Amino acid sequence: TDTWHCIGTLGDLFGERACKGVEIDGVKIGLFRVEGIVFAIDDICTHGQALLSDGEFDGHEIECPLHAGLFDVRCGKALTPPLTRDARAHETRVEGDTLFVRLA
Numbered sequence: 001t002d003t004w005h006c007i008g009t010l011g012d013l014f015g016e017r018a019c020k021g022v023e024i025d026g027v028k029i030g031l032f033r034v035e036g037i038v039f040a041i042d043d044i045c046t047h048g049q050a051l052l053s054d055g056e057f058d059g060h061e062i063e064c065p066l067h068a069g070l071f072d073v074r075c076g077k078a079l080t081p082p083l084t085r086d087a088r089a090h091e092t093r094v095e096g097d098t099l100f101v102r103l104a
C-alpha cells in the first residue's frame, strides 16, 4: 500500500528483546532489529498459528516457537523445514528515532 504507518520510537518498541510484535491495520507484524536496522515481516508463521516475535531471535534469524522453522527476517525467506512458504516482508523507514512501516 501507499501508507506509511507511524509505529513508535525505537526506544519504546525495543527493550531487552530485539523483536516486537505489533498490529498495523489489523495485520500482525513482527519487527526485528538487526545491527540497528529494523525489519518487518508478517508475524504469523506461514506454517501455523504461531507468532514469530515470540520465538528465539538470533542474528538475522527468527525461530518459530511452535515447530522451530527458521526465517531470515531481512527478507522473510523461509530457511528450514517444516516451512515451505516465505513470510511477507514490509518496508521500514526510521526518521530520527521514529519507526514507520509500509505494508506490502
Ligand code: FES
Residues within 6 Å of the ligand: 045, 046, 047, 048, 049, 050, 064, 065, 066, 067, 068, 069, 082, 083
Ligand atoms: Fe511455525 Fe510450524 S507454526 S514452524
